[in-house]
Amino acid sequence: MPLPPDTGSLNVGSFWEESVGSIQEDPKLFGEAAFDFAIVGAGFTGLSAAIALTGAGASVCILEAGRVGWGASGRNGGFCCLGGSKLSDRQMVRRYGLDQARAYFDYQCEAIEAVSNRLESYQIEADRHSHGEIYLAHRPSDFAGFAEEARFLDDSYGIKARVLSPGDLRTEGIAGPEFHGGLHVPVGFALNPMKYVQGLARKARARGVRIYARSPATGIEPALDGAWSLKTPEGTVRAGKVILAGNAYAREDTPAWLKGRLFPVMSSILVTRPLTDAELSDQGWTSDLMASDTRTLLHYFRLLPDRRFLFGTRGGLFETQSSLSRMHAAARDDFDRMFPAWRGVETSHAWYGHVCLTRDLVPYVGPVPRMDGVFAAMAWHGSGIAMASLSGEKLAELALGRIGQDSLPQAITAPPRKFPLPALRGAYLQGAYWWYALQDR
Structure with a gap:
């Protein structure tokens, strides 16, 4: 950068x-x-x-x-959520042992609570919403593993996650042609960063x-x-x-x-204009939950309080104007495919930034x-x-x-x-x- x-x-x-x-x-x-x-x-x-x-x-x-x-x-993207590592929970257990994996999970929860407390004590109005985050299976095989993941979270960390079928997703206003079920983890919230x-x-x-x-x-x-x-x-x-x-x-x-020692990689975000009631209904997405899919090169997205839709992607290698234009165009193509009812909805803002990885x-x-x-x-x-x-x-x-x-x-x-x-x-x-x-x- x-x-x-x-x-x-x-x-x-x-x-x-x-x-x-x-x-x-x-x-x-x-x-x-x-x-x-x-x-x-x-x-x-x-x-x-x-x-x-x-x-x-x-x-x-x-x-x-x-x-x-x-x-x-x-x-x-404004996700105040679990994370900080690219290791899965099971990889964390294998590398550090269950006690240390729990210590890291507790640290993540403490961190989320710290932000919540600051918003209140510092009187910061940051458009907070969303009770936890939902992970959406982009393949049926990924959904098949959600029940076991929910049991692991309960047994290891005491977190009661919900497994949602495709029908449950539609009922809760989380519809899309590429979503084969979801895992709702009730930890974290969204805000305006x-x-x-x-x-x-x-x-x-x-x-x-x-x-x-x-x-x-x-x-x-x-x-x-x-x-x-x-x-x-x-x-x-x-x-x-x-x-x-x-x-x-x-x-x-x-x-x-x-x-x-650090590896900056690119992430891009687009935000639409505010969506109408009819547009939200046509797509079947009315939930304000933070969401991401199960891809390694994941997509992350959420409905903002003013009913704009935020959609983020990983990817992009070079910061030339032509490369950035291709990156934003690819993100829009993914958005149109995943939310086809909004194919004609205008993008009001598009930008990018760097995510920091370690070896x-x-x-x-x-x-x-x-x-x-x-x-x-x-x-x-x-x-x-x-x-x-x-x-x-x-x-x-x-x-x-x-x-x-x-x-x-x-x-x-x-x-x-x-x-x-x-x-x-x-x-x-x-x-x-x-x-x-x-x-x-």
């Missing part, structure tokens, strides 16, 4: 930007400044960490390449956090007194400790430790090796609203010395390994997309 332009608009064309109206522009950093903590990235992770740190009396600044919500925190992240920024500013927009961290070097020096194009910050919260929008050379397909929350006083939280694998929010708080507690990493689930405590031949990540992503598309048929 290139850095945002130094002049002109930072808008990415999302519906979320339009929904919040004007977005406060924080000042750029000029000259020298000193703080107890410097945070790189003004998204869910960085703002959550900043709020927690100021609650402990620390002085905090945030260096942001764009503006609040310019990265994934303002571009995502831009309203949420801007609400966090208002809280941070009120706590005294200095947010510097259009001020990318271009270098992090040790200072003579044991502190850290962070350079921006027109300024420098000296800080006792540093938190890296850029996720898929981080520069790989800031610090050099990041190089080759081990799990997030990381902890110290940066061999950089004393530098900490990182990253790699939410496409489900970052809840996980980033809680992990930002946990990272602040780690940096303050209030907790140790042993208080976190084992799955998120191992520093991400480098990808093999990282310069070729784009090439083998293309191969993976071809293979996943074949498997998804």
Whole structure:
């Protein structure tokens, strides 16, 4: 992802930007400044960490390449849900054992509850809706496994999931020609992510956090007194400790430790104009549940409170205009096929962003090796609203010395390994997309 332009608009064309109206522009950093903590990235992770740190009396600044919500925190689909890893529940059990798999699941639930509590206590109106999420089988064989999955969730985590037949789906207003049944997991909710992240920024500013927009961290070097020096194009910050919260929008050379450890992949979203009662009835979709299908290259979608329909896809390799146009056209083709009654409904907004993966397909929350006083939280694998929010708080507690990493689930405590031949990540992503598309048929 290139850095945002130094002049002109930072808008990415999302519906979320339009929904919040004007977005406060924080000042750029000029000259020298000193703080107890410097945070790189003004998204869910960085703002959550900043709020927690100021609650402990620390002085905090945030260096942001764009503006609040310019990265994934303002571009995502608004699913505050389970996730953070690309491992299935059973894969998590095989790798870490049942107790640690439960610890990770509990962490996800704690993260969702943390966002819910913030919306209430910070008085953020973020268009919350949806009781949980429904997974829709795009093949009959996928539906056949839902009953066992429901038993596993109940036996392992105490979650009472519902299995819905195709007839049940139609009754509940979740109709489509490619849906062969569903699994409703009653955990999580949907929201407007831009309203949420801007609400966090208002809280941070009120706590005294200095947010510097259009001020990318271009270098992090040790200072003579044991502190850290962070350079921006027109300024420098000296800080006792540093938190890296850029996720898929981080520069790989800031610090050099990041190089080759993260894998940003593209996700695109379209939003329709508001749908009429007749159009909703014709398609048979009236539910406000968050939904996704069972493809590896999944689709995710939901009906918004104003009756627009949001539809997201994975895929896309290059950020040229022609490649982006093809990606958005492919997403629209998928939408028309999956929701044929809306084939003629106009797309009012279309945009894209980056999802952050690691080699081990799990997030990381902890110290940066061999950089004393530098900490990182990253790699939410496409489900970052809840996980980033809680992990930002946990990272602040780690940096303050209030907790140790042993208080976190084992799955998120191992520093991400480098990808093999990282310069070729784009090439083998293309191969993976071809293979996943074949498997998804």
